[in-house]
Amino acid sequence: ETGVTQSPTHLIKTRGQQVTLRCSSQSGHNTVSWYQQALGQGPQFIFQYYREEENGRGNFPPRFSGLQFPNYSSELNVNALELDDSALYLCASSLGGQGNNEQFFGPGTRLTVL
């Protein structure tokens, strides 16, 4: 148990819809990163938030957006869903802006787009 929780566990949407995924960070962690893991692949970095501001972004289009709240919980929003967005979405929390700090992962949200 890492203390990082995600909701919902599973989600089914249709193409063109919008979805919001949620993550609750480990207590005291002010940095959250989101990753997308397609079937059979390693996770890919989507973006990172540090103290409520986006602090780096991977190669994902603007329809992937996020928020981090003062209590350090966070959301990943995806607009105009496409079939290829079907994946396991993982969030990871860490302490501070230091690159050598360990990231702790939640159990993930499995998104299926039909």
Added chain:
Amino acid sequence: KQEVTQIPAALSVPEGENLVLNCSFTDSAIYNLQWFRQDPGKGLTSLLLIQSSQREQTSGRLNASLDKSSGRSTLYIAASQPGDSATYLCAVNAEAIGSYKLIFGSGTRLLVRP
């Protein structure tokens, strides 16, 4: 551009064997390297974290080494058990324009046969 490769992609061994999983990366400018375990349909469980200044880490039957200069890491599993069956992912923690992110390999799927 940092790339992480894991070899082999899949491995099947009889119970009790010692085994080595390999991970290579192309850019030695990393903060640290983590090994994760992932069971089917589940999130990531952190196994070992090696900081860039360290050479190895041990936890129980697991030993991970890091050679930054050659861009290689190995995960050694002693006396394998059927419960070790899972996908093993390595990830390097690399700087990403003002932030940091984990870059993952595609994983090694391990099956330990009773």
